[in-house]
Amino acid sequence: MTTLRTPGPTIGVVGGGQLGRMLAEAASPLGVEVVVLDPTPDCPAAPVVRDQIVADFDDEAGIRELAARADVLTFEIELADQDVLERVSEDSGTPVHPKPSTLRTIHDKLVQKRELEDAGIPVPPFRAVDDADDIRDAIDDYGAPVMLKARTGGYDGRGNVPVESKGDAEEALESVAGPAMVEAFVEFEREVSVIAVKGDDEIATFPLGENIHVDEILRETIVPARSSEAATERAYEVARDVLEVMDGRGVYGIELFQTPDGEILLNEIAPRPHNSGHWTIEGAHSSQFEQHARAVLGWPLGSTELRSPTALANLLADVEENRDAQLRHVDRVLETPGATLHWYGKRQARPGRKMGHVTVSGRDEDAAVEDLLETARELEDAVTFRSQ
Amino acid sequence: MTTLRTPGPTIGVVGGGQLGRMLAEAASPLGVEVVVLDPTPDCPAAPVVRDQIVADFDDEAGIRELAARADVLTFEIELADQDVLERVSEDSGTPVHPKPSTLRTIHDKLVQKRELEDAGIPVPPFRAVDDADDIRDAIDDYGAPVMLKARTGGYDGRGNVPVESKGDAEEALESVAGPAMVEAFVEFEREVSVIAVKGDDEIATFPLGENIHVDEILRETIVPARSSEAATERAYEVARDVLEVMDGRGVYGIELFQTPDGEILLNEIAPRPHNSGHWTIEGAHSSQFEQHARAVLGWPLGSTELRSPTALANLLADVEENRDAQLRHVDRVLETPGATLHWYGKRQARPGRKMGHVTVSGRDEDAAVEDLLETARELEDAVTFRSQ
Incomplete structure (x- = not known):
């Protein structure tokens, strides 16, 4: 007890x-x-x-x-x-928690994909890259473009390079500068993510979130995702299978591709609370952070239920060069009913850096998530790190 | 901006x-x-x-x-x-913020009541007490019992002594041991409170809460209060009038009596976030603590709207003597959907001391507050500070 x-x-x-x-x-x-x-x-x-x-x-x-x-x-x-x-x-x-062995698996994207594939998790076709020929072979097999990925160290899309044609293979490989792998480019209908929690002898999943990326950086997440019921159920199923492979308690952010025919393919896994789960602070009955604390301590997980539809917009530094972090014109965010501001306390605004986020929660269960997204985007547009 | x-x-x-x-x-x-x-x-x-x-x-x-x-x-x-x-x-x-002058007014319950009465705020009949005769006169005028109150230093019902008859006046006065005042005993139907916020040039009120006291200690708060629309509106009106008297920005906890005929009378004011407002953390779109931070900084207050009906139960130390703070059997609280646990981080459990609280939030707007209260009480009963 x-x-x-x-x-x-x-x-x-x-x-x-x-x-x-x-x-x-x-x-x-x-x-x-x-x-x-x-x-x-x-x-x-x-x-x-x-x-x-x-x-x-x-x-x-x-x-x-x-x-x-x-x-x-x-x-x-x-x-x-x-x-x-x-x-x-x-x-x-x-x-x-999670166990270092999990970190070891996840650190190397090639090892990660192999282990997941072996466990029956649906992943896009991939292969190891030793030289540019491997990329060209991948283009033959999967069709162009393919996605070249650094096996280690990438995040927020860094280390991911789309290769449009065989002629670009050498240059792409040089830009990755290190061990690499290549994946088929998935023509997805949407990117979704499941924030999943592995507890002592239970697992829990938060409602499916839909992620909107621009330039491979996560800009917005809306919940519930606009996926079909079948695709949503499949996403939970894949997430639960992923947790079986992961060793150790805690929150896992599981990013998935949903294809036009409703197929779910694993994209990436973060063995920790994830940006696409920040909406849970206001949108769910407990947050991914509370769940992570409970899980690593071996406490009961409790409810991950949706409280109301929610949209989240990241506040990226809209600056040309590094400068002191000052977010101006936040009054409108503070004044909007259902909007919540989260400031990360970073001292320096660097171009494109995640500095905070805004959540817009529906005022009831039936709120339309598109409307919430529109409000979140308006608020994101209203604030700026520039001095003007 | x-x-x-x-x-x-x-x-x-x-x-x-x-x-x-x-x-x-x-x-x-x-x-x-x-x-x-x-x-x-x-x-x-x-x-x-x-x-x-x-x-x-x-x-x-x-x-x-x-x-x-x-x-x-x-x-x-x-x-x-x-x-x-x-x-x-x-x-x-x-x-x-609030201003020291407000603290000065509130410190002395007699001064407080006089200022409020002068401002047209409805208060129970009261008078200064210099000796036991003043108490006996009050019993003549208001009828027995009357409530004898220490003018300074009381909280959680300490320093409040009901006087049942003229013969008890001397003893009651001795027990208060210091400057005192006496008030008519209000036969209220319920005690309610308004958490009100005074901002830079705006004021805001949270939805009316209904307070359930046992032995003059606040045990539970439910929101919305089960008051009539007219009584609720009158409570907000009184709260707004009270804020006019208070000097300085911040959150004020305004405790009110509601009589069987719907009349609202001021009980007490706390110039700070108040126990009866802790429900706002989960139950409202912003909490009384966020509001206090915004207010003292002169920032916009934003929305104090209800998110869903909510019941709060205080976790009082059910111990006979002082001991290390250990709250046992919290699993059920952690596992109950919509329940949130708040631990105050006090090192010692003293008999009756407030050690934390549990909030139970409705899973939708139409949740019945009586059901939430029942759940909150069950959870309060499930946990204990005793070792058994």
């Missing part, structure tokens, strides 16, 4: 960015404390956590200190080092 | 109890930082605020330090000293 205490359990988090910050916001009402490890002094999570250990994500001494202060370790960035985490966890006896 | 920045503005809060903690939880998504001053090392707010200054609530040096670190000062307990706050604010240039 779960018992609340003071002081409560402490979650040690590798990474203190916005995900660590929102985790801390959600952990506090449960009496759960958070300590983060992050190399940036006064990182986004710092003002609302018990403490920040200033150290690199793979700094073993720092992670040992984190383990000594925590009841469980987790991570909010894939830059966490699975070997260091595994070693520290074994030595300290502080568990890590 | 409001601008978000990193670091954001800092609110300096006198008091670091659960109200300071929930304020910090609500301030973070707005990029607003919180520093608290509290004499208890590692007070409830400590794990989620930027910093705690360990000092007594009226410690002038401590409050000067707080003012130096803050953009605006506020308080979460009436034990804040109005004179010190006024002096420090004048010297430092850091504003205080």
Whole structure:
């Protein structure tokens, strides 16, 4: 039986960015404390956590200190080092969730896709790339374009290069600069994602979200997704199968392609709360961050039910060059009923950087998600990081 | 126009109890930082605020330090000293909201009632008490019982003594031990409260809550209150009139009596977020804590609309003597759809002490508040601070 205490359990988090910050916001009402490890002094999570250990994500001494202060370790960035985490966890006896083995699988997109395919998860056709010939062979087999991906280190579309023709193969491979894989380009009708939670002996899924990307960066998420019932059910089924492959408790962001004929194919997995799940803070009865805290502690997961249809728009820095973070004209966001502003506490606005988000929740269950999306976009357009 | 920045503005809060903690939880998504001053090392707010200054609530040096670190000062307990706050604010240039003059009015229940009566606010008949004769005169005029109240320092019903007959007057007066006042005992049908917000040039009210007290301690709040439309409208009207008397921005908890014929009489005012407003965290589109942060900063207030009917049950320590705070059997709370647990981070469970609360939110707009109350009570009964 779960018992609340003071002081409560402490979650040690590798990474203190916005995900660590929102985790801390959600952990506090449960009496759960958070300590983060992050190399940036006064990182986004710092003002609302018990403490920040200033150290690199793979700094073993720092992670040992984190383990000594925590009841469980987790991570909010894939830059966490699975070997260091595994070693520290074994030595300290502080568990890590999700497991470092999961991080190892996910770190290398080729290994990830192979393991998922072996487990019967539908993935787009893919192959390893040793040289440009492999890309050209892929174009022969899958048709152009194909998607060349760095096997490690990519995020927000970085490290992903579409290859339009065989003649572009060499250049594309050089631009990736490292081990690569190639995938068939999926002509999807929409991208959707399932925020799924693996608990102690239960799993839970949040309602299906539909993601709207521009230039491969997630701009908006709407919930519920405009998918058919069959496609939605299939997405949950795939998500549950994915969780079977993942080792360790926690929240997983599972990005999926939905094809015009309703087929669901896995795109990518994040072994942590995900940008496309931020809508859960207002839109669901518990948030992905609360679920992550519950899961890594081995507590009951509870309800992930939809509260009302919700649209989320990311606030990306609309600047040409780096500058101090100042978001102007937020009055309209603050004044709009059902709109909620989330500021990530980053000091510097860099071109295209995610600085915060706006959620617009329906005022009842029957709110039309298109209307909410329209409002979210209007609010996103009303604010700016520029000084003008 | 409001601008978000990193670091954001800092609110300096006198008091670091659960109200300071929930304020910090609500301030973070707005990029607003919180520093608290509290004499208890590692007070409830400590794990989620930027910093705690360990000092007594009226410690002038401590409050000067707080003012130096803050953009605006506020308080979460009436034990804040109005004179010190006024002096420090004048010297430092850091504003205080609500104004110390409001605290001065509210500190002395007799002064408070006089000012409110002068402003045309309906209050129960009352008078000053210099000696037991004044109590006996009150019984002659208002009928028995009457309510004897300490003019200063009372809260949660402490310092309130019902006097059943003239023969009890002496003893009652001795038990209050200090300046007192006496009020007619109001035969109310229900106690309700309006959480009202005074902004820069606007005011807002949350939907009317109905409060259920046992032994003069607030046990449960349900929203919407089961009041008639006319009584509800009258409560908002009285609340708005009360805000006219109060000086300075912020959230005010306005407790009212509703008589069987629908009359509304003022009971008490708290110049801060109030226990009877904790339901707003889940039940409204913004919480009283977010509203307090916005108000003291002079930001737009936004929507205080109901999201769905909600019941709140306080978690009082069901212990016979002081012991370490451990709340057992919380699984059922964690597992119940629509239920949310709030832990205040107090280290010690003292008999009857408020240690946390449970909110049960309706899964749609039409949820019956009686059903929600029943669930909240079941959950309250399921948990315990006893070891058994």
